Amino acid sequence: MLTPLQIYFPIGVVLLVAVVLAFTMLGLANVLGPRRPSLVKQTPFECGSEPVGSARERFGVKFYVVALLFIVFDIEAIFLYPWAVLLLPDGQGYPGLGWPGFVSMGIFVFTLVAGLVYVWKKGVLDWAD
Structure with missing residues (x-):
């Protein structure tokens, strides 16, 4: 019988190797990478055009609701x-x-579909206003 430590040890080793490798690559890129700062490199990039306005705009609540x-x-x-x-x-x-x-998942899906119908009827998904 394997103990939990024996079961999860390989996963821990893989995670440790991944973290060490990621930090090693970031460190090497930081140390060995070229540094040629310029005004063009330090300006924000927006689809190839000059940025207009502030980056601190307020977004409508609908964006957050759709994300949720x-x-x-x-x-x-x-x-x-x-x-x-x-x-x-x-x-x-x-x-x-x-x-x-099957019945338990049917109840789960029915609950979510009922929530979707409710949100739809409330007009949350309507972007016409």
């Missing part, structure tokens, strides 16, 4: 994928989730 809705439905997709994989038996001894798993 995107996150909610993105997380829904994250939950749907393992459910779809585990729903049916795999033929190697795993019995699958069966009807209880």
Whole structure:
């Protein structure tokens, strides 16, 4: 029987190597990279045109609401994928989730669709105003 330390040790080694490698590359780029500062390099770049106005503009709340809705439905997709994989038996001894798993995910999806319909009816997704 493997202990949790034995199971997770390779993951820790990979993470440690990744962090060390990332900081090594950043450090080498900082030390060995050329430094030729100029006014053109220090100006903000906006799609090839000169920046107009302040970068501290206020955005409408709708942008944040749409971002939150995107996150909610993105997380829904994250939950749907393992459910779809585990729903049916795999033929190697795993019995699958069966009807209880199907019903529970149906309730989950119904709740999210009801939320989407509510948001749609409230006009949150309407950008015409």
